[in-house]
Each structure stands twice: as C-alpha cells, then as structure tokens.
Amino acid sequence: MSITSPIPVLRGSGDSVLQSDGDALLLRRADEEARIPLAAIGRVRAEGRAVEVVLVAADGAEAAVHRVDGVSGAAATVFAEAVNRTLPERAEGAALFDGSALVTVRTLSDSEEPGRGLSxxxxxxxxxxxxxxxxxxxxxxxxxxxxxxxxxxxxxxxxxxxxxxxxxxxxxxxxxxxxxxxxxxxxxxxxxxxxxxxxxxxxxxxxxxxxxxxxxxxxxxxxxxxxxxxxxxxxxxxxxxxxxxxxxxxxxxxxxxxxxxxxxxxxxxxxxxxxxxx
Known part of the structure; x- marks a missing residue:
C-alpha cells in the first residue's frame, strides 16, 4: 500500500495562505479568496521562499501567475512537487485555453480601494x-x-x-x-x-x-x-x-x-x- 504525503499549507507574507482543497487550490489573502481548479493550473514553481501557481494559457498568450511570497522554502518545494503530481494529464496536441477563466474570486472583507465606503x-x-x-x-x-x-x-x-x-x-x-x-x-x-x-x-x-x-x-x-x-x-x-x-x-x-x-x-x-x- 502506497502512502501519499499530505500537501502542506503555505503561509506567506501579508497573512496570505495557499492550500490544497480537493480538486483545487485556495489562495486566501486579507480581503479575498481565489479558488484555482487544478484543471486551470499548468504547473507550480517553487523559487526560494516564494511559490508561483502558473495557469494554463492559450498558444502565444502570456500565462497568468498567482504568487505567494514569504513562505517556508522547504515547504514550498514539497508543496510544488506534490501539487504538480496531482495535476490532470493533458493529451498531446490538445488545444490549450485560458486557465484564468476557471478561477473564481470571493471577497472576504470590505476593501479600501476606490469605490468603496467604510472598510x-x-x-x-x-x-x-x-x-x-x-x-x-x-x-x-x-x-x-x-x-x-x-x-x-x-x-x-x-x-x-x-x-x-x-x-x-x-x-x-x-x-x-x-x-x-x-x-x-x-x-x-x-x-x-x-x-x-x-x-x-x-x-x-x-x-x-x-x-x-x-x-x-x-x-x-x-x-x-x-x-x-x-x-x-x-x-x-x-x-x-x-x-x-x-x-x-x-x-x-x-x-x-x-x-x-x-x-x-x-x-x-x-x-x-x-x-x-x-
């Protein structure tokens, strides 16, 4: 029986949290939460104390990236390797799409950006x-x-x-x-x-x-x-x-x-x- 290591929860700067949630990754920041389906992810990169979730992009288009800084370097490497192993396989020659279209963003609290009232x-x-x-x-x-x-x-x-x-x-x-x-x-x-x-x-x-x-x-x-x-x-x-x-x-x-x-x-x-x- 094989034992699968759990995917770690990454906590970065600015109270950001990146974690696995079934068939998606949840990226939570101070004011919003993004749900990134695995089907929308091209790969996950670990760069020192930073992790980048690179989305699938159509041919010739620039891929969207969700980045979390200030995480544990060791945990970032484990996280990237574990998530990349769970990404769905794509048939060779299959047409690519814009992965950002599958990402949903939910507001967690009021923002102080233009157009808002009291935070x-x-x-x-x-x-x-x-x-x-x-x-x-x-x-x-x-x-x-x-x-x-x-x-x-x-x-x-x-x-x-x-x-x-x-x-x-x-x-x-x-x-x-x-x-x-x-x-x-x-x-x-x-x-x-x-x-x-x-x-x-x-x-x-x-x-x-x-x-x-x-x-x-x-x-x-x-x-x-x-x-x-x-x-x-x-x-x-x-x-x-x-x-x-x-x-x-x-x-x-x-x-x-x-x-x-x-x-x-x-x-x-x-x-x-x-x-x-x-």
Missing part, C-alpha cells in the same frame, strides 16, 4: 467607539445621576438604538450603490453557481471570475460593478424594488434615531434631575 476595519473602530461612549455615558449617569437602574437602561437602550441606526445607514449605503453602479459602473450577466446556494459568478473586464450573493432563484441576473474595483458589485434591481428597499432602510434609520433620541433624553433627564431635586 471593515473602519466599521469595527466605529462600533468599538460607540460601545465605549455608551459605557462611559452609562457609568457617568449611574455615578452622577444617582440611579444605577437608569444607567443600565441607558446602556441597553443606547446599544439597541446604535445597532439599529448603523443597520439603517448600511442599508441606505447599499441602496445608493445599487442606484449608482448600474449608471456609472459596468453591468454584466452573472450565472448561478453550480454548488453554492444563491451565489452567482460574474467575470470582470480583466477576465477574473468573481462571486456575489444574490437573493434570487433565477439562473442569470444582472450585476453592476465599479470599473476600478470589480469586487465592489451589486445586483441590479428594478426601480420599484430599489425604491421599496430604500424606504425600508430609511424607516429603520429613523426608528434607530428615535431610540437614540429617547435614550439621550432619559440620560440627560436623570442626570439633571439629581441636581435640580432639592
């Missing part, structure tokens, strides 16, 4: 800042306002109000992108992913296949993306659906602001009441 890092900072501000206001209300119960209520109510407000703002931003990108971006047809639920695949102008979640059961939908940042993509909606979703997001925002206002009035009233009740 995920900015959003986390905003949430942490709001949490600390609410905590400080609640403690100050409990210490100087004289009511621990009101202080706890201020924190809970403020947290709920802030969450609803942020959800409403996020919803309105999405609706704005759904209005803007079909007018000023690039609109293409996306086709349903054969395996992932409600996931669609679209190809940008560079020939990179990307995925997008869509609330639809149709085999094809229209997707609009930013020309300088193809990862910033939205599903194109009908005017009626866009207006409905925008009004719904606005209603959520207004409700959140109402909760925020009520919380502020309660906190200020409790604070002032301690010093006006003689």
């Amino acid at each position: 995920q890092r900015d959003l986390k900072r905003l949430v942490i800042g709001l949490f600390l501000a609410l905590l400080l206001a609640s403690v100050a209300n409990g210490v100087f306002g004289g009511s621990v119960g009101i202080a706890v209520l201020v924190f809970l109510s403020g947290s709920v109000g802030a969450a609803i407000t942020l959800f409403g703002i996020g919803g309105l931003w999405v609706q704005f992108e759904r209005w803007r990108l079909p007018r000023y971006g690039i609109t293409v047809i996306a086709r349903k992913h054969p395996e992932q639920y409600r996931t669609y695949i679209y190809t940008d102008t560079d020939g990179v296949a990307r995925t997008l979640y869509g609330r639809s059961e149709e085999p094809e939908i229209e997707v609009a993306y930013h020309p300088r940042n193809p990862r910033n993509a939205v599903v194109r909606l009908s005017p009626g659906k866009l207006v409905f979703d925008s009004l719904f997001s606005l209603a959520i925002l207004l409700f959140g602001l109402a909760v925020d206002t009520g919380t502020a009035i309660m906190a200020v009233g409790n604070f002032l009441g301690e010093y006006t009740d003689f």
Whole structure:
C-alpha cells in the first residue's frame, strides 16, 4: 500500500495562505479568496521562499501567475512537487485555453480601494467607539445621576438604538450603490453557481471570475460593478424594488434615531434631575 504525503499549507507574507482543497487550490489573502481548479493550473514553481501557481494559457498568450511570497522554502518545494503530481494529464496536441477563466474570486472583507465606503476595519473602530461612549455615558449617569437602574437602561437602550441606526445607514449605503453602479459602473450577466446556494459568478473586464450573493432563484441576473474595483458589485434591481428597499432602510434609520433620541433624553433627564431635586 502506497502512502501519499499530505500537501502542506503555505503561509506567506501579508497573512496570505495557499492550500490544497480537493480538486483545487485556495489562495486566501486579507480581503479575498481565489479558488484555482487544478484543471486551470499548468504547473507550480517553487523559487526560494516564494511559490508561483502558473495557469494554463492559450498558444502565444502570456500565462497568468498567482504568487505567494514569504513562505517556508522547504515547504514550498514539497508543496510544488506534490501539487504538480496531482495535476490532470493533458493529451498531446490538445488545444490549450485560458486557465484564468476557471478561477473564481470571493471577497472576504470590505476593501479600501476606490469605490468603496467604510472598510471593515473602519466599521469595527466605529462600533468599538460607540460601545465605549455608551459605557462611559452609562457609568457617568449611574455615578452622577444617582440611579444605577437608569444607567443600565441607558446602556441597553443606547446599544439597541446604535445597532439599529448603523443597520439603517448600511442599508441606505447599499441602496445608493445599487442606484449608482448600474449608471456609472459596468453591468454584466452573472450565472448561478453550480454548488453554492444563491451565489452567482460574474467575470470582470480583466477576465477574473468573481462571486456575489444574490437573493434570487433565477439562473442569470444582472450585476453592476465599479470599473476600478470589480469586487465592489451589486445586483441590479428594478426601480420599484430599489425604491421599496430604500424606504425600508430609511424607516429603520429613523426608528434607530428615535431610540437614540429617547435614550439621550432619559440620560440627560436623570442626570439633571439629581441636581435640580432639592
């Protein structure tokens, strides 16, 4: 019985990870994940502490390359040899194709490239800042306002109000992108992913296949993306659906602001009441 050595996981600079996943390689970076089928790979090269995944290319065309730097040199050699042994054999004289057409890219987090709003890092900072501000206001209300119960209520109510407000703002931003990108971006047809639920695949102008979640059961939908940042993509909606979703997001925002206002009035009233009740 032969024993096959496991293919190592390569961890490189910038939190990049390259690993085997069945009949494909997964290349994960800080903001996106590329799935590279073995059928799209021509060969894998190990060059010191770097690994290059060279894709199949048509005759006369330059092959696309996915490179990971800063990996272990020993692991890179083992990885390249192991993957090259698993690549499918191609018949002699068979016509070659553009392997990048088989690669799908999935966004893992918001990007700070042009055409994006708040990045995920900015959003986390905003949430942490709001949490600390609410905590400080609640403690100050409990210490100087004289009511621990009101202080706890201020924190809970403020947290709920802030969450609803942020959800409403996020919803309105999405609706704005759904209005803007079909007018000023690039609109293409996306086709349903054969395996992932409600996931669609679209190809940008560079020939990179990307995925997008869509609330639809149709085999094809229209997707609009930013020309300088193809990862910033939205599903194109009908005017009626866009207006409905925008009004719904606005209603959520207004409700959140109402909760925020009520919380502020309660906190200020409790604070002032301690010093006006003689």
